Structures are given as structure tokens and as C-alpha cells.
Amino acid sequence: MADKSMDGLNSFTAESEKSVDAGRKLRVAIIGCGWIAGSHIKSYLAQPDVEIVAGADLIPGKAAAFFAKYGVENVKTDYANDEELLADKSLKLDAVSICTYNRQHAPCAIHALNAGVNVLLEKPFTVTLEEAVEVMKAEKKSGKVLSIGFQPRLDANMQMIGKIVRSGELGQIYYIQTGGGRRRGIPTPFGTTFIEDATAGLGALADIGCYSLDMVLNAIGYPKPLTVSGYKSAFFGTDPNYIGYREDKRAEYASKFGVDDFAAAFIRLEGGIVLDFRIAWAMNMDTPGDTIILGTKGGLRIPSTECWNGTVGGPMKIYHEVAGNQVETEIPVIKMKEGLFDLKIRSFIDACKNGTPAPVPSSQILYNQAILDGIARSAREGREVEIKIPEI
Ligand SMILES: NC(=O)c1ccc[n+]([C@@H]2O[C@H](COP(=O)([O-])OP(=O)(O)OC[C@H]3O[C@@H](n4cnc5c(N)ncnc54)[C@H](O)[C@@H]3O)[C@@H](O)[C@H]2O)c1
Numbered sequence: 001m002a003d004k005s006m007d008g009l010n011s012f013t014a015e016s017e018k019s020v021d022a023g024r025k026l027r028v029a030i031i032g033c034g035w036i037a038g039s040h041i042k043s044y045l046a047q048p049d050v051e052i053v054a055g056a057d058l059i060p061g062k063a064a065a066f067f068a069k070y071g072v073e074n075v076k077t078d079y080a081n082d083e084e085l086l087a088d089k090s091l092k093l094d095a096v097s098i099c100t101y102n103r104q105h106a107p108c109a110i111h112a113l114n115a116g117v118n119v120l121l122e123k124p125f126t127v128t129l130e131e132a133v134e135v136m137k138a139e140k141k142s143g144k145v146l147s148i149g150f151q152p153r154l155d156a157n158m159q160m161i162g163k164i165v166r167s168g169e170l171g172q173i174y175y176i177q178t179g180g181g182r183r184r185g186i187p188t189p190f191g192t193t194f195i196e197d198a199t200a201g202l203g204a205l206a207d208i209g210c211y212s213l214d215m216v217l218n219a220i221g222y223p224k225p226l227t228v229s230g231y232k233s234a235f236f237g238t239d240p241n242y243i244g245y246r247e248d249k250r251a252e253y254a255s256k257f258g259v260d261d262f263a264a265a266f267i268r269l270e271g272g273i274v275l276d277f278r279i280a281w282a283m284n285m286d287t288p289g290d291t292i293i294l295g296t297k298g299g300l301r302i303p304s305t306e307c308w309n310g311t312v313g314g315p316m317k318i319y320h321e322v323a324g325n326q327v328e329t330e331i332p333v334i335k336m337k338e339g340l341f342d343l344k345i346r347s348f349i350d351a352c353k354n355g356t357p358a359p360v361p362s363s364q365i366l367y368n369q370a371i372l373d374g375i376a377r378s379a380r381e382g383r384e385v386e387i388k389i390p391e392i
Contacts, residue, residue, distance in 0.1 A: 022048040026349055027093050029054035031082045031108050032100035033066035035189055036122055040097045041070050043345035050349060053093070056085040082108045086115040093117050095145075095352050101199040102206055106131035109146065113138040118145040118352040120345070124210040125365045127201030129373035129389070136362050136392045145351045147358035148365045150214050152310035154343040156334040160316070161293075162219040164300060164331070169318060171297025173273055178216045178291040179264075180208060180304050181280030184244035186237050186261055188253055195237060195257045203259030205232065205372050209279035211310035213368045215302075216275070216291060222364045224270040229384040230375030232260035236282035244282060265375045277371075297321075 028050055030037050034057070044050050052072055055063040056079040063077035079085040082100070086093075095118040098108045106126045112119045113135070125148050126132045139146040152158050164170065186195060187207065193199040194207060217223070236242050237257035245253045264278040278288040290313075291302040298320035303313035316331040347359035370387050378385045 021353075024353065025049050025051045026095055026352060027051050027053045027091065029056070029085060029091065029093055029096045030063075030066075031056050031085065031096050031098050031112070032104065032122075033057040033063045034099060034101075034193070037066060037097070037099040038070075039341045040099055040120075040345065041066075041072065043339070043342045044097075045070065045072070046342060047345065047349060049353070054079070054085055054088070054091050056080075056082055083111050086111050086117065095120065095348070098122060101193040102127050103199055103201045106135050109135045110138045113142040113144055113146065116142060116144065118348075120147050120149060120348045122149040124202070124206040124372065125362065125369045127206065129366075129370050129387075132362070132366055132369040132373075133390050133392055136366065139362060140392060145348070145358050146362050147348050147351065148360045148362060149344060150211065150310075150360045150365070151340040151344040152211055152215065153218065153360055154340050154347065155311065156336060157312040157316075158215060158218075158310075160331060160334065161215065161300070161302065164316075164318065165219045165293070169298050169320065170293060170295030170300060173220055173293055173295045175274055175276070175294040176216050176220070176292070177276040177289060178212045179278040179280075179288050180212055180291075181262075181278070181283055181285070181288045182306070183284070183286060184236075184242075184282050186242070186244050186257075186281045188245060188249070192253060192256045195253065195259055197258030200259050202372060202376060203234070203237070203261055204279045204281040205260050205263045205375060207281070208310070209263060209277070209375075210365075210368055210372060212277065212279060212291070213371055214365070215310065216293065217368060218364065219293070220273065222367050223273060224389070225367055225371050225374065225387045226268045226270060227384055227386050228265050228267050228371060228374035228378050230263065230265035230378035232263040232375065232379040234259065234261050237261040242282070260376075260379075263375055263379070265371070265378070267371055267374070277375075 033055055044052055052075055054076040057063040058081055067075045096112050098121045100108050105121055109119050109121050238254050240251045240254040261281040267275040269275055287304040290304045293300040298318050301317045305311055305313035315333055318329040351358055370389055374385055374387045
């Protein structure tokens, strides 16, 4: 299931609480009160310098029920959608978490930035490259913080990949294989918002593919993508006998399935690096392979996980030569003390309060989105496509 380990990511330590100015409270709202909003609210509630003042959902009564569930009182929820909430100037909002399904990321982010509010936008950035560009234009005009919700970025193990690359230990990098997958893991936790085209727009590509891309692209400094030859399919999601769906919902979910459950691509990046990518919500295999980064001096293997959600599956290994001998160096897994979601929320709040750059900037994730968009376009057209990123 998508990111099913979220609950375990929400623990906050006393150590972090010490470093914040609790006197200056940030006024926050949550837009979209579904599944992942639960992780946002738990982490906001753990911050001493945050006040949750409002929430909105398209489904009448859902926002009120959501805040009641988490025991949060005095939250205004009588809004039909994000725009009504953002028009309520009495809220004096500092920031919003946008936790809507993918197709509603761009409109909600644009509305919030135009209203002069800092934005933490859930991943994926958007559905199309065009949307991402429009959001970034609104960001530029507003001068507000826009951070994209890639919490694996804050995992010390993920950060270690970049440290290894920057240390020069791998030499010049020329080839990367990345991706991940699940044998049966199409996410339908509370319905069909992940699998319908009208709400999700993209499937495995946007849900977990964006994490795989970020893991390696962030480590190598986000080179610009140049061309993509992509493929996507939906053999499992559209099958009324797919055993990953609830038995009583199989026919309904299969008929509503309108996105990808598998995608693969060959991507050329600036600097002569090629990226071989594959991602699966469902497949007849345990994993499509570990992530590997090949360099002229060393190669790095990052073990895959069974339920891919952007974590390192075990100790990483560097394959290199030492004094003429072929040796392997194991990089032990680092145990994180803090929950990744708490770190995500904390780093966003700190950026809003201190006017520092977004923890996960749109300028980087733009390239991630350009690749997702390029794969979808290439798959549609059945040929390699060039990636053109408009000026912002
Ligand atoms: N970072 C993570 O680990 C993680 C994990 C799961 C999901 N997500 C992302 O979070 C997003 C939401 O996923 P979810 O599982 O919570 O979906 P969900 O369908 O459970 O909830 C989305 C909610 O947004 C509401 N909504 C949509 N448009 C709206 C609008 N304009 N105004 C107000 N409310 C609106 C919907 O009515 C719905 O209740 C997805 O984009 C997904 O990729 C991230």
C-alpha cells in the first residue's frame, strides 16, 4: 500500500522542541482532510509553535469530522473548498498543508500562493509539467515558501547517498538504475482517489516513482533531464480478478482504474548520465531490482524494499578497488531518532518562520515532474520524446 508506514513516521522528540520559539505561533490550515492529512495534523500538533486554525474538504462534513477525530477544537471548517477557506482573511493564515489528491495539487497551490500563504504541498508536485510551471510562476510572484512533501529526503540514509556521491568515492557517474515495486500493492485505502484518472492523473509513477527519482537525482545534484523513452501499462489495476482489491470491490475498482500500475523508462540527463527506471504497484515479481549507481571509480548498490515507499532496504554497498584489489565496503543503516513526518513539518515551519529556502524546493522537483510527464507523453506517443522546460 502507498506509504503504509506513515504512522511510524510521526514521533517527535523533546530535543527538537527546545530549539523553537513557542511564543511565535504559526497559523496553519489543512486543505484536503483525507488519509495523509492525518500524518500532517499529528506532526503539527506536536509542534509548540503552531496553531491549527482552519480546514477544508470538498466532501461536506469531512473536515469537521477530521478535526474532531484528532481532538482539535476551535478550527473553522465551514468552507466548500480551498478557495473559500483562502478567501477568509479573518484566519490570518501563515501556511497551509495541501493534502488533496494529485489533480488538485496545482489549483490549490496556485490559490494559496496567490493568497500570500506559505505552502507545504504533498507529493507528487503535480500531474503535468505544465501545471508545475504554473505553480512555480505563482510561487515566484508571491515570494512565499513552497516546499514539496518528499519526507524521505530527511532520512539520514537517503542523505548518505548524496554524501557518498559528493565524496568522489564513485568517480564520474555515468549510469543509474532505480525504481521499485510491489508484487500486489495498488493503493485503495479509503476508496479510489489513487486509481481514478480524474483524481490521480498518474498512478505508480506519481505515487512512488517520484520517490525513486528523487532518491538518485537529489544525490547527484538534480541534472536536467533531456530525453525520455517511456512505457506504462495497467494490466493489474483493470483486472476484475485482481486479488489486491477488496473482494466486494474488485469489479468496481477495476472499472474505475484509469492510471498506470507499471512504468519503465530510459532517461538521458545532462552531463552524459543515463537513468534506467522502473516502478510497479503490481507485478509478477518481488522487486524490479536494487538501485545501482555506476561510477568510474566505484559503484553503489542501494537494496530495494518489498513495499517501495522511499526507504533504503538494508545496508548499502560500495564496490571499488583498493590498492589493486576489488573490495566491497558496507555502509551500515542509520537508525533515525526522529520521525520523518515530524522532520518534514518542522523543516517547513522553520523555513516559514525564518524566511529560509524551502526544504524541498520546487526548482529541483520540477525536473522530477518533467520526467514523470515525459514518461507519460512518450508512452502515449510510442516514441522517445525531448523534455522542454519552459522559462519561469
Ligand atoms: N508523503 C506521503 O508519504 C504521502 C502518503 C500518502 C499520500 N500522499 C499524497 O497525499 C495526497 C492525498 O492523498 P490521500 O491518500 O490523503 O487522499 P484522500 O483521497 O484520502 O484525500 C484527499 C482529500 O482531498 C479533498 N480535496 C480534493 N480537492 C480539494 C479541494 N480543492 N479543496 C478541499 N479539499 C479537497 C478530497 O475531498 C479528499 O477528501 C496525494 O497526492 C498523495 O500522493 C503522500
